[in-house]
Amino acid sequence: QVQLVESGGGLVQAGGSLRLSCGASGRSFGNYAMAWFRQAPGKEREFVAGISWSGSNTDYSSSVNARFIISRDNVKDIVYLQMNSLKPEDTGVYYCARGGFVRTTVVKTEGGYDYWGQGTQVTVSS
DSSP: OEEEEEEOOEEEETTOOEEEEEEEEESOOTTEEEEEEEEOTTSOOEEEEEEOTTSSOEEEOTTTTTTEEEEEETTTTEEEEEEOSOOGGGOEEEEEEEEEEETOOOOOSGGGEEEEOOOEEEEEEO
């Protein structure tokens, strides 16, 4: 069993930066693709960023590309989401998710992930 725990959320002003972290308990996720999703108020959950099992490939939503950076440290078993130039529309609950298959690249659909964290709130004020 894998439990994912997100941390690092909070309240920031537009233009600021925030770094989210996702750590695992139980089985390591080092051999799995990982991703961040978010759910903004009144909207459906959407893909934000993903990283392949080895960290060699990343993918981003067009709305965050060039502003957000996903990375992973497979020694510490942590996945990060560095968020820069934050906008009010980035506000939402951010979820960490583990891919459902070993040693794959990024997929952008929720169905491609089998374990999810509880979410961490990110609020960007203007």
